[in-house]
Amino acid sequence: MISIRQVSKSFGAHSAIENVDLNIAEGEHAVLLGPSGSGKTTLLRMINGLVVPSAGTISINGKDIQEQPQDELRRRIGYVLQRNSLFPHYTVEENISVVPSLLKWNKQTTAQRVRELMAKLHLPEKYLSRRPEELSGGEAQRVNIARALATDPPVLLMDEPFSALDAITRKSIREEFMRLDEFRKKTIIMVSHDIQEAFSMANTVVLLRHGKLVQQGMPSELLYNPANDFVKDFLSNDYLKLSLGVTSIDDLWNYLSGESGDEEGLSAEPVGDTTLWNAMERFQHNTENCQFITMRHEYYGESKRITWSDLMNAYRLHQNDNQR
Numbered sequence: 037m038i039s040i041r042q043v044s045k046s047f048g049a050h051s052a053i054e055n056v057d058l059n060i061a062e063g064e065h066a067v068l069l070g071p072s073g074s075g076k077t078t079l080l081r082m083i084n085g086l087v088v089p090s091a092g093t094i095s096i097n098g099k100d101i102q103e104q105p106q107d108e109l110r111r112r113i114g115y116v117l118q119r120n121s122l123f124p125h126y127t128v129e130e131n132i133s134v135v136p137s138l139l140k141w142n143k144q145t146t147a148q149r150v151r152e153l154m155a156k157l158h159l160p161e162k163y164l165s166r167r168p169e170e171l172s173g174g175e176a177q178r179v180n181i182a183r184a185l186a187t188d189p190p191v192l193l194m195d196e197p198f199s200a201l202d203a204i205t206r207k208s209i210r211e212e213f214m215r216l217d218e219f220r221k222k223t224i225i226m227v228s229h230d231i232q233e234a235f236s237m238a239n240t241v242v243l244l245r246h247g248k249l250v251q252q253g254m255p256s257e258l259l260y261n262p263a264n265d266f267v268k269d270f271l272s273n274d275y276l277k278l279s280l281g282v283t284s285i286d287d288l289w290n291y292l293s294g295e296s297g298d299e300e301g302l303s304a305e306p307v308g309d310t311t312l313w314n315a316m317e318r319f320q321h322n323t324e325n326c327q328f329i330t331m332r333h334e335y336y337g338e339s340k341r342i343t344w345s346d347l348m349n350a351y352r353l354h355q356n357d358n359q360r
């Protein structure tokens with residue numbers, strides 16, 4: 037869907053992006069990661085034409101973005117910035133209605149859409165007439181997201197959308213956002229500084245360094261098959277948490293020695309896309325003194341009663357087979 041071909045960008049003598057080739061498929065959630073100054077924001081801003089490449093082409097659905105009217109392009113791409121990007125003299129309702137008004141939607145459709153998004157993002161209707169200065173950081177960021185989603189653009193660009201928030205607000209807004217249909221069905225490209233956030237939201241991670249693409253792949257690919265020492269070192273501090281989040285119970289199934297119990301099959305939880313981290317949380321959330329969880333593998337048609345130590349052993353064996 038989005039194709040970036042041999043794209044470079046220089047600011048004077050400084051090369052911010054160098055010969056980047058990248059494809060992002062429709063519906064993919066890509067997170068741009070990399071050290072400060074590696075070119076993440078520059079690359080993101082080139083996708084909606086805010087920064088013009090010095091060389092190379094960017095196309096969306098086969099159409100070169102430079103050959104399209106820039107206003108039109110930007111209306112079809114939602115853009116969420118870190119903070120303070122709401123119009124201060126507009127109310128919440130007016131802020132969310134900006135793009136629908138530019139597109140001359142009728143008032144009733146716009147008002148309906150604004151209320152629908154307010155509800156989805158857990159913003160009370162009484163906030164419609166508030167101004168940005170009367171909102172907390174978390175509320176303002178919800179309005180920002182609502183504004184970017186207003187006309188249901190197929191592509192959403194986000195530049196560190198949660199970074200100005202405290203850790204708890206950040207986690208809850210991120211999780212709410214990930215539950216929205218809008219998140220699931222859109223092509224999203226997001227810049228983040230937070231490796232764990234990137235791994236929880238992305239199905240493809242794009243790692244940049246000094247303006248060059250170092251590796252693109254699924255989170256587990258970067259973790260278990262790092263392209264070089266830079267990737268390995270970049271992820272090393274967070275390795276354990278990332279690995280618990282990218283390892284699924286499906287990956288571990290054949291290492292799990294848990295007793296199989298057909299009688300439990302009916303009440304067993306389907307493995308689905310449960311991660312090891314989710315399974316570990318089950319032990320915490322289940323009834324007190326939970327000794328085991330029961331899971332069913334749909335494909336193998338088998339259920340297992342799994343203890344905490346079964347999980348840990350399986351993880352150890354899996355790690356041995358996926359040496360870094």
Ligand SMILES: Nc1ncnc2c1ncn2[C@@H]1O[C@H](COP(=O)(O)OP(=O)(O)OP(=O)(O)O)[C@@H](O)[C@H]1O
Pocket residue numbers: 047050051052070071072073074075076077078079229
């Ligand atoms: N308008 C500009 N004029 C001159 N240099 C710029 C401009 N925009 C970016 N740069 C430079 O290009 C490089 C890449 O910047 P960019 O903001 O894309 O990096 P980043 O990875 O997003 O950084 P950070 O994580 O710190 O936000 C940096 O060295 C920056 O100083």
